[in-house]
Amino acid sequence: MTAESVRWGILATGGIAAAFTADLVDLPDAEVVAVASRSQASADAFAERFGIERAYGEWGALAEDADIDVVYVATPHSAHRAAAGLCLEAGRNVLCEKAFTLNAREAEELVALARGRGSFLMEAMWMYCNPLVRRLKAMVDDGAVGEVRHVQADFGLAGPFPPTHRLRDPSQGGGSLLDLGVYPVSFAHLLLGEPSDVTARAVLSEEGVDLQTGALLSWESGALASVHCSIVGGTATSASITGSQGRIDIPHGFFFPDRFVLHRDGRDPEEFAADPADGPRNSLRHEAAEVMRALRAGETESPLVPLDGTLAVMRTLDAIRERIGVRYPGEDPAPEAGPLGPVRAVTPA
Numbered sequence: 001m002t003a004e005s006v007r008w009g010i011l012a013t014g015g016i017a018a019a020f021t022a023d024l025v026d027l028p029d030a031e032v033v034a035v036a037s038r039s040q041a042s043a044d045a046f047a048e049r050f051g052i053e054r055a056y057g058e059w060g061a062l063a064e065d066a067d068i069d070v071v072y073v074a075t076p077h078s079a080h081r082a083a084a085g086l087c088l089e090a091g092r093n094v095l096c097e098k099a100f101t102l103n104a105r106e107a108e109e110l111v112a113l114a115r116g117r118g119s120f121l122m123e124a125m126w127m128y129c130n131p132l133v134r135r136l137k138a139m140v141d142d143g144a145v146g147e148v149r150h151v152q153a154d155f156g157l158a159g160p161f162p163p164t165h166r167l168r169d170p171s172q173g174g175g176s177l178l179d180l181g182v183y184p185v186s187f188a189h190l191l192l193g194e195p196s197d198v199t200a201r202a203v204l205s206e207e208g209v210d211l212q213t214g215a216l217l218s219w220e221s222g223a224l225a226s227v228h229c230s231i232v233g234g235t236a237t238s239a240s241i242t243g244s245q246g247r248i249d250i251p252h253g254f255f256f257p258d259r260f261v262l263h264r265d266g267r268d269p270e271e272f273a274a275d276p277a278d279g280p281r282n283s284l285r286h287e288a289a290e291v292m293r294a295l296r297a298g299e300t301e302s303p304l305v306p307l308d309g310t311l312a313v314m315r316t317l318d319a320i321r322e323r324i325g326v327r328y329p330g331e332d333p334a335p336e337a338g339p340l341g342p343v344r345a346v347t348p349a
Helices: 015-024 040-050 059-063 077-089 104-117 131-141 176-192 285-296 307-324
Strands: 006-011 030-036 054-056 070-073 093-096 121-123 148-156 197-204 210-218 224-230 239-243 246-250 259-263 270-273
Touching: 006 015, 006 059, 006 285, 015 030, 015 040, 015 070, 015 285, 030 040, 030 059, 040 054, 054 059, 059 077, 070 077, 070 285, 077 093, 077 104, 093 285, 104 121, 104 307, 121 285, 121 307, 131 176, 131 239, 131 246, 131 259, 131 270, 148 176, 176 210, 176 224, 176 239, 176 307, 197 307, 210 307
Parallel strands: 006 030, 006 070, 030 054, 070 093, 093 121, 148 224
Antiparallel strands: 148 239, 197 210, 210 224, 239 246, 246 259, 259 270
């Protein structure tokens, strides 16, 4: 790092990598110095598009580039363990897209590697860095709705996606849960922590991935969370938080909201809107800014997206997949019953 800028490397050249880089180049204290892809042509095209100096046709060269302060890993989540691990082994700091890995075991390996080397590692859960979500979280923590009793969140895309699409491909960690369900699950974790029990049902594709999944998460406090994800139906992407003294509604786009509404008995509803000064609702710059803040402060983890929280989310996603019967190629056999309760029946397509 220099006093003026943090130097970024981009690993992968897909849509999310392009969206992140577009926001990154607008930050005055960020500099994108290199990009890597498994294809030299793809890396060259990405570098030309964003004015990036160095383009590598393989991941290892990027990982070994000592001029890079932090690497943004934007591959499909099936490759996160390999890509992020390669960078951490080479001494790079890493921001890794969500879902963080295929499963909790892979996540634990990355976290152990980063902590063992004293490197920075963070899941790119941009929702946690969003200013309005942070305000909502602070209000709930301060008792705005009393004790949280129920959380609801959904994220679904209408599709249809053909069997050849990555969302239908088991070898790429396909299905709705890891790609979309990670958002409602992470939203519930943000407010309530790790659940004590998980129940889930899903409709599976012929390839064996989940087309839509519904899960009920429960906590020892008596709180519940209802979460849903789908790649066969577009949902409102809404969320609500019901407490003993009120309710908060996010009508649309709960992971990048433009507003939320607080309802309390005997009072008029209060609307809280995003500050236009924070930039577009879909901006990824807030997570980039958090990474750079942490690096400059000498921190190896972000308090906004702590690694222990990422591990807890991955355990919950594992528990849901165990209950719906989704396993990916190369994964170890599922345990008969994990710490989150016994296996439930599955509803196949």
